[in-house]
Amino acid sequence: MDYQPRPADVEFVLNAVLGATPRLSALAPFADFDTALQAQVLEGAARFVGEVIAPLNRSGDEIGCRFEAGEVHTPPGFRAAYQAFVEGGWPALAASPADGGQGLPAVLEAVLYEWMSGANHGLTMAPGLLHGAYECLRHHGSDALQQRYLSKIATGEWLATMCLTEAHAGSDLGQVRTRAVPQADGSHRVSGSKIFISGGEHDLTANIVHLVLCRMPDAPPGPKGLSLVLVPKMLDDDTRNGVHCERIEEKMGLHGSSTCVMRFDEATGWLVGEPHRGLAAMFVMMNSARLHVALQGIGLLDAAWQKADAYARERRQMRAPGPVPASRGTEAADLIAEHPAVRRILDTQRAWIDGARVLGYRTALMLDVAQHGDDAKARERAQRWCAIVTPVLKAACTQQGFLGASECLQVFGGHGYVREWGIEQVVRDARVSMIYEGTNEIQAIDLLVRKVLPDGGSAMSGVLIELRDELDASRDADADVQRRLAQLRYLTTSVAMAAHAAPTLPYEVADDYLRVVMLAMMAWAWARIDMAADGDARWSAPCAAFRRHALPEFDMRLGMVKRACEAVTAAPAATA
């Protein structure tokens, strides 16, 4: 069973829960955007993803990318599917019309990538980095570079990579050693080795544009001495640049995507942005890239859920306890969907998917507002939302993508562990997103140490007030969420105070703190869904499952962080 996007679910979240269309049409570039256009784009995307992308998932995993004499061959069908993707205009969905794009809202692109990841994570890796490269070049590229590369990248005619990691420099980019030596003609000669380069080499496009983090000869040490250099595989005269794929990694999953070791050998490149300001140029795309990774988690979890749900509605084993289910008929055994242990898995994972969608799509909307809002205050608020919420979603959604897919595998019993049903592939594929684009531990530190604490928790407070203001305190469920948001606010203050006494404390509680934030936001999301759904059974079972099985973790994590703070304040001199 291949993954099949379900636009109605997504439209409910966008329209009934988030009121996306009026928010979007208030922005100048989307003045004509309406739910009819939205529905049309989503229907088209669902059809394309379901018919073209999804059927290649299994063979993409089993055959995988092959490496031969410096070339990478993508799995059968990938090339044609990618061609169709480009011809359909999908890569350029949210790109500016000036660059050959369709100028649609980022939130539709977010939905498209969520679905594509659910359908075929490996193939989706290829265009996954286009958007970051596009934004990076658009904001920091010289006119000459933009002229040569921007529309090729916007339209997906050429694919792009981000070359950051080196063997000794993973999370610690300050250790990057690849060198860029300025030449008389304004170009740079780039030499060095990069690892874990997704799509570093492949046969999908005629050219590949690498954005390479490197160090110029006069650079200060550490992260403030890094520059970003654009290095194409093919030069303008159609000769091959000094860019070589040395090998591709054998991985746990994601076999449809080549993970390359790249060697740059006196390759010609051009600086993007200021010298030594490479990280700043890169960070432009950080929020949208991280949000896309969060959406991968949601997409993969939805793929796992669809498989488990379908299996549970077909497979019969033993009598379910309790009243006779309507589905029993004359059968001796009941559908496993009727067994409480299976029901719990399905409803709880459905709750994670739906709630995370509310948060993910809202964040994508905020990317649109941050870029196109005509009110500086609104842009700033949107920016703040993205800065705080993005690392939370990246960590929490990718973790759930993996753990939830593993739960869904459990629904299959022994059949889940064999290839046949495709569910084990989802688990293997999903694991990587907890690592790349900043490990989940680094997301937690980014949230607490870099985003929340430096301003004493005021940006976080701002986000919590926004959430509170959208609740209806006369509803019980909403009042419960308000209480949690207030608890989180107090907790933030406690951590900020304890951090003075014990500077390592934030690092010790960062993961728990992130979970508290995610669960508070999920509670908010489900309060909003619950109100919009108005008793519709499609949403009430996952809503109940969320409150019963997922939400209790909120109090647990809150208590863990609290106790850690109290321990420090009780013995203030101990770790200071």
Add this chain to the structure above:
Amino acid sequence: MDYQPRPADVEFVLNAVLGATPRLSALAPFADFDTALQAQVLEGAARFVGEVIAPLNRSGDEIGCRFEAGEVHTPPGFRAAYQAFVEGGWPALAASPADGGQGLPAVLEAVLYEWMSGANHGLTMAPGLLHGAYECLRHHGSDALQQRYLSKIATGEWLATMCLTEAHAGSDLGQVRTRAVPQADGSHRVSGSKIFISGGEHDLTANIVHLVLCRMPDAPPGPKGLSLVLVPKMLDDDTRNGVHCERIEEKMGLHGSSTCVMRFDEATGWLVGEPHRGLAAMFVMMNSARLHVALQGIGLLDAAWQKADAYARERRQMRAPGPVPASRGTEAADLIAEHPAVRRILDTQRAWIDGARVLGYRTALMLDVAQHGDDAKARERAQRWCAIVTPVLKAACTQQGFLGASECLQVFGGHGYVREWGIEQVVRDARVSMIYEGTNEIQAIDLLVRKVLPDGGSAMSGVLIELRDELDASRDADADVQRRLAQLRYLTTSVAMAAHAAPTLPYEVADDYLRVVMLAMMAWAWARIDMAADGDARWSAPCAAFRRHALPEFDMRLGMVKRACEAVTAAPAATA
């Protein structure tokens, strides 16, 4: 880096924490057993596992078992390693000397299998089913069958399988259709198809003895009509029996073990035990088989931990927060082992391994007592312990084996996702143990619905009192554990009462209830370790990590079960 058993850690648990030797030497067959013999056996086992079994793990995964024209070829080296295993007398470690065994305690066999699973899960599957088959045959086989098969199986000269599952009958064995037709000579003709048969076919031994669950023509429907029939691959006259391997499964992991689809085609077999009493014959080996699966979880987690620990002591990334660690020296970046997020993973997983060992080895000791105790009361108490604790350990240790291995993978960052470091194999291999030998959801139901509730919680109370009596309430930590044990006792009563009003409730809370039991027992285990360790730093970091990061789940799950009970008692007629 291959897995390497560390006997000192295990001996500390056996001697200092559990006082195993005096308990064992009080049993007649082990009167001469002492710590010196124990140390000798463990040293020998550690050497054998480290030198012979562990080095084949990687190639066992990558090459895997191959299926060709009905034959299964195990990976290179497996045959020789298995031969060495047999020649070393390891399969017969705990078998009776009368059957060619060494008559050592089950607890040593438990340690051996934990280590072997950590070293090479795939290869360990082969002899993993021997012990169950041995016990089954010893208790239920006719004299003639015992004569022909018992010592061959005890010594591992022939391997054995359990043929239970059919395509439509997984957790629901009542649906088994394989037929056994009695013949005039007392034999049976067996026909039918079985799936998921571990080691159903291979090249390790000259014969393979299948214990097949089937249905005789006059059998009542459902699980009470199942009979157990022994069907050898080779008959006494050295002709091939009608037993065929149709294919082997492609799996997520465990590639070193063949998972076979077996067809029995008028195969000759002999009844084991009474007609229609096949399940009873099989249940003889259930506790020890489930305990071995729990130990697989511990072994695999230890393997993952060893890899992550070694990597974290070598890899340097960024400065750790807080005081300068001694390991910094003149380096710019610190060992990742110094970073709180990594430290937390390593210490918490270590805590699961050490605590679970205390519980696992104690349960193995109870298997020895249940079998050899000369006091009927003591035997009964030991039996009760095994009945209650085994499903808890099977579910909790295999879950931690998978989730904890995935945490350890995270320590490697991107390097964890590629094959090279071997950690992703551990995650893939570990996943299966949450499914087989009864899924973890079925363990939870077994615990609560079949073991705890039928006697109104009295057996569970008995176990809790045993635990309490071994605590020292004058110690703070022990008093905290006492409080938790009492909470669990009250909880059990609440569930029993609520179950009257709502018969489906136990099925809904079974997973949470099992977690409460596991965490209470883990708290007990760590109180015991803490007392025995007397401040030794080897044990104090995981002890602190357990209390800080793992134990808070106790209150969370307790609350979840409590609220579910309260909801039912508040509306007694709703689901009754």
